[in-house]
Amino acid sequence: MHRILTALRNRDLITLDPRSRRYALGHAAVTLGRAYLTRTDVREMAAPELRYLSARTGETATLSLRRGDTRLYVDQVVPDQELRLEVTVGVPFPLHAGASSKTFLAYHLDGYLDRGRLEALTEHTVVDPARLLRELAVIRERGYATSHGEREPGAASIAAPVFDHDGHVAAVISVAGPAQRFHPGEDPAVTDQLLAVAARISAQLGFKSLK
Numbered sequence: 305m306h307r308i309l310t311a312l313r314n315r316d317l318i319t320l321d322p323r324s325r326r327y328a329l330g331h332a333a334v335t336l337g338r339a340y341l342t343r344t345d346v347r348e349m350a351a352p353e354l355r356y357l358s359a360r361t362g363e364t365a366t367l368s369l370r371r372g373d374t375r376l377y378v379d380q381v382v383p384d385q386e387l388r389l390e391v392t393v394g395v396p397f398p399l400h401a402g403a404s405s406k407t408f409l410a411y412h413l414d415g416y417l418d419r420g421r422l423e424a425l426t427e428h429t430v431v432d433p434a435r436l437l438r439e440l441a442v443i444r445e446r447g448y449a450t451s452h453g454e455r456e457p458g459a460a461s462i463a464a465p466v467f468d469h470d471g472h473v474a475a476v477i478s479v480a481g482p483a484q485r486f487h488p489g490e491d492p493a494v495t496d497q498l499l500a501v502a503a504r505i506s507a508q509l510g511f512k513s514l515k
Contacts, residue, residue: 346509347379350477353365353505354380357479358382358479360497361498363383363388363389363494364391364480364481365381366379366381366478367475368404368463368478369475373416374397374399375404376394376395376397378394387485389481398425401425402454402455402456403463403478406443406449407463407473410441410444412472425454429454429455430454447464448463448495448499450463450488453483458482458483459482460482461480461488462478462498463476463478464477464501465502466506467506475505
């Protein structure tokens with residue numbers, strides 16, 4: 305055991321406090337951990353959780369990533385229902401329209417409102433900057449966003465952030481369905497399931513909540 309500990313110390317994987325004689329992780333171990341997290345495929349990690357979420361809610365579960373001033377769906381799991389919502393994977397959407405988009409914007413505005421006019425995708429898209437800012441504050445406070453036909457008429461969704469080890473939003477998970485049947489934010493069970501899934505994926509990415 306002593307030889308193993310010595311070898312780990314020589315590689316800066318652990319350190320020894322000379323006063324307490326206690327071992328702790330060294331900077332090389334931290335570097336290795338960060339390298340692992342950087343290589344982690346969020347899409348692969350989230351796949352079983354999307355299947356779980358769709359099965360539990362009976363609606364479509366999606367995963368989105370941000371690309372500059374846009375975000376795009378990178379995966380989805382649709383329910384086995386005749387009436388269901390399917391999203392378009394790989395197509396960029398603006399950050400001010402829809403629950404997934406607003407979730408990214410709520411945690412990282414980054415001058416988005418200064419770079420152009422807010423385009424209305426539907427009659428329900430929020431295009432007033434002051435109103436949007438108020439809504440983004442509410443999203444940060446409660447931890448999720450909702451949308452009722454803001455990006456696509458007849459569609460409704462609820463979305464929550466997935467945080468990485470640095471506390472940045474790495475991805476967004478959502479549940480979406482036809483507005484005539486799905487009413488996001490009104491069913492506590494759906495909200496709780498979404499937040500639990502987002503928290504589990506965040507934990508796999510090394511995020512530690514302060515709550």
